Amino acid sequence: MDILQRLARFLDRPLFPWKKLIIGFSVAQFCFEEFLSLRQYRVLKNTKPPQVLQKEVSKDVYDKSQEYGRAKAKFGFVRALWGQVQNIAFIHFDVLPKLWSWTGTLLRFLPARLSGEISHSIVFVLTFVLIQQALSLPANIYHTFVLEEKFGFNKQTPKLFITDMIKSNLLAFLFAPPILAGFLTIVKKTGTQFVTYLWLFTAVLQVFMITVYPIFILPLFNKLSPLEEGKLKSQTEALAKKLNFPLQELFVIDGSKRSAHSNAYFFGLPWKKHIVIYDTLIEKSSEEEVVAVLAHELGHWSLGHTTKLFGVSQINVFYIFSVFSVFINNASLYADFGFLNEHPIIIGFILFSDALAPMDLIIKLLMNIMSRRFEFQADAFALNLGYKSELASSLIKLQIQNLSTMDADWMYASYHFSHPILSERLKALNWTATEKVAEDKPEKEGVEKASGREL
Ligand code: ZN
Secondary structure: OHHHHHHHHHHOOOOOOHHHHHHHHHHHHHHHHHHHHHHHHHHOOOOOOOHHHOOOOOHHHHHHHHHHHHHHHHHHHHHHHHHHHHHHHHHHOOHHHHHHHHHHHHHHHOOHHHOHHHHHHHHHHHHHHHHHHHHHHHHHHHHHHHHHHHOOOOOOOHHHHHHHHHHHHHHHHHHHHHHHHHHHHHHHHHHHHHHHHHHHHHHHHHHHHHHHHHHHHHHHHOOEEEOOOOHHHHHHHHHHHHOOOOEEEEEEEOHHHOOOOOOEEEEEEOOEEEEEEEHHHHHHOOHHHHHHHHHHHHHHHHOOHHHHHHHHHHHHHHHHHHHHHHHOOOHHHHHHOOOOOOOOHHHHHHHHHHHOHHHHHHHHHHHHHHHHHHHHHHHHHHHHOOOHHHHHHHHHHHHHHHOOOOOOOHHHHHHHOOOOOHHHHHHHOOOOOOOOOOOOOOOOOOOOOOOOOOO
């Protein structure tokens, strides 16, 4: 902490070029990520699938998956460039201080007891979120209704797209004010001690969200129904019993409403868990394959991956707040961004997050390395339970249905992928093809990038 404090003092000098530094970080990150994308783009131009998939994947499917990959890469480049332009323009035209003072005038329309920094910060953040959303809307529309549509993957209607957007905004407007108020009150009331309190606050918040999400939020977007009696249910229950998994209930989710991505996951408190299976997974796979997928998922639980990830995210939050506590009073940072007299905490946090961006890059890399290790371990877990060929065939089926990238540049994959690529996973399963497991046809009705944890 001492080093940090010294560093903070060193950096808190009048006329320290914060703006230039932050723009520099942002441009450097953009260049680095585009360099990786360029490397990946070269792989996406290959015309021959990796060895292990050559028996499984026809030329047509492979070509189409490569074309899909290239289309996504080009779109990604345009989106990232647009983000860069926005970011630099925001800084160059002093959008933050202007927006802060403008939202301050909005406060006058509220009752007098809602003046103060906390109300101001809430109005500011909600306005900021709406602006960001409006700016990213064209790209989101293009992605869903042009790119995904072109490859036959989009299942969303404009109506569903709009109602989803309205619902998520309502949720943001419902949850953001109390969370922000709690966050700012803690920083204001506990002074230099705020790190521990803030950290406790976010930990409680996370647990609260894990509990509330499936019960109140998920049903707003999807329908969960109990899994019908049958072979799949009895096999899953037997697996859960064998592993001492505290299975409370088995659900099927109507994931097909938006995409055909197949998935399964579990949620709940440590002593009362629920398993959720996508309707698409049940539709496209045999019962044994679904159980193999669940064996992988329960592997994550049995090996303590969920707990470890929660622990690591706690360490990360603690680290961010500790560094923030040292920089929160950095007057030169505020001044360079046009906040000469006022030092609103929320603005400090936004600027500070930008200044910390290079560290985020490293954290992302480390988290992905860890996550890929966990995936291998969960695959091995399913393998040891005797699901080798079922797991392999379901992985291949999913890959073909989703036209997922079949091969990857190692640098790109190390940085971006939370899951190992299929050929690596099959190799680790020591799986060799005896016969073709999947049909050649990719899933026509479509798939959106999976949300949440994949397999
Ligand atoms: Zn997994």
